[in-house]
Amino acid sequence: MPVLLDVDTGIDDALALLYLLGEPRAKLLGITAMEGSVPLAQVARNTLAVLRLCGREDIPVALGAQKPLLGRFSPSGKVSIHGENGLGNVSIPDPVRRPAPCRAVELMARLIEESPERVTVVAVAAMTNLATFLLCYPHLKEKIEQLVLMGGAAWCRGNFSPVAEANIGRDPEAAQIVFSAGIPVKLAGLDVTYKAYVTAAERAAWRDCGTRAGRFAWEMFVHYAAFYEGAPGCALHDPLAAAWALDEALVKALPAHLEADLCGRYTRGATAVDVGGAKTGRPCNALVGVEVDREAFAHRLLAALRRLP
């Protein structure tokens, strides 16, 4: 399955990337990056460094947006779960190459145009790059197989505002452009990603699986896991989106009408979900994830880390 990945790497972004690299059924065509928990230059560095660690310097990386479609990111001011360098303060060798000399949306367009098959896009950052792509290249929509998005919180509490999840909350207009594009959407929101956790024992198996990728993943999550103390494990938001792209059955999902709220005084950035379109009569444009086969997910992750260098 040809896959494009949009990231703001990020610990769990890095793990999503490792998963896709170690998953033989996925053919990762390219990666686009945007500003997120760390500045864009650091996102680029991290992404290229992870690719180097895995010996996949053939995969192109292009840089995209540094701010949302309308205006600026509001700084959270909190200590980042991703650590100062975005990778849980784990140091891995710097990349030797630079990002591709084109814009993120141009790389997406080229790879989608060149792909003989329709492409799956996995987006685990704010949706700015993807929305800009859809605005600039509307004719390429039909060459996208599906959009698998980490974002949103349909019924559970948010992590950006009381009701909004960060990837949607940071750029709600971009999310709405993506949701309404007419392309099948799978939404891996906090409702399901909080259930996609891995235990300390499962993470220890990454460390002991005999690959440097596994060891690196374990090391990053030492930092990340500190934010989940008292929970049965730490949630793997972005990797779940990547895994769901490959395995339909991994996540139980409800067909629904999905919108990003743009106007609410308190609900801006929330994902409004109407299951089956029952209350609004509007068409279903998304599958909203609600349950995950956690053990199968953990198993697939470990298997992927084992296959990497």
Next chain:
Amino acid sequence: MKKIPVIIDCDPGTDDAFAIALAKASGRLDIRALTPVSGNVGLEHTAPNALALNDYLALGVPVGKGADRPMIKERVINPATHGENGLGEVELPAPRCTFEEDPAWDVIYREAVAQKGELEIAAIGPLTNIAITLLKYPDIKPLIKRITMMGGAWGVGNSTPYAEFNIWIDPHACDVVFKSGIPITMVGLDATRQTFFTAEEMDRLLAPDCAISPLLRGIWEYTRAQKAREGRESGIILHDALAIAAIYCPEVIRTEPYFATCEVRGSLTEGQTVVDLPNRWKKEPNVDVAMSADKEKLYALLQEMVAFYQN
């Protein structure tokens, strides 16, 4: 005098047709391209109309097709004012020229780079194409000398009590443009309403036969009939023509610098261009807002236009 290189981003559109004809006739503008957008009518009309006008007015410029819908809002069009075909049911000869292969935003960027910072943009439709250009090419900002837009109102709107049509159609695009940092002249309803030409004035303007009389008279006759159907005072406001005139004849409007923002979240105020006239927010001005217009001056420029097409 050196001509001003300008791209006309448009949604022709009856007043767009007058505006583009005026731009050509002025001799002061170096029209680099037309970039049609969905607006007054859908792109399926505005794009072919732009092509047809390119030939009819002998512009010979690239025509790069733009957005067929607003960034986020659902598409709404205005066929009552502009006719189903967008040109007041005037049928222009089928164009021989063809669209650029590149879309509007790529054409605009290409020209901006080629003109090395001298390019101006006349944006006389919804701002969707300009916003997409800014989103795809954030580095274009220092390359655009000024955007002169027909749109908005600091006073009373037309599509809603507060919103002017071009902005109301795509308020998000206006928000992107207002925040861009590019110098902007906003020619809104406050100014264009002062250039209402009566039926008598229009008849007098268009009385001399010229090469494009079928276009100009056809549009005026359509508008006259439409106003009669609606029981409104006979006459016309050529909003877009005022914006074009303001680029090469700045004295046709009087502007003041203000901080302006676009309401994208309101209900009754959606699409309102909120201009901080009392300077309550103490923000750096980002828009030169047209406060008034010189109707006699615009009329004189239009008379010169008719004379141009007589030769």
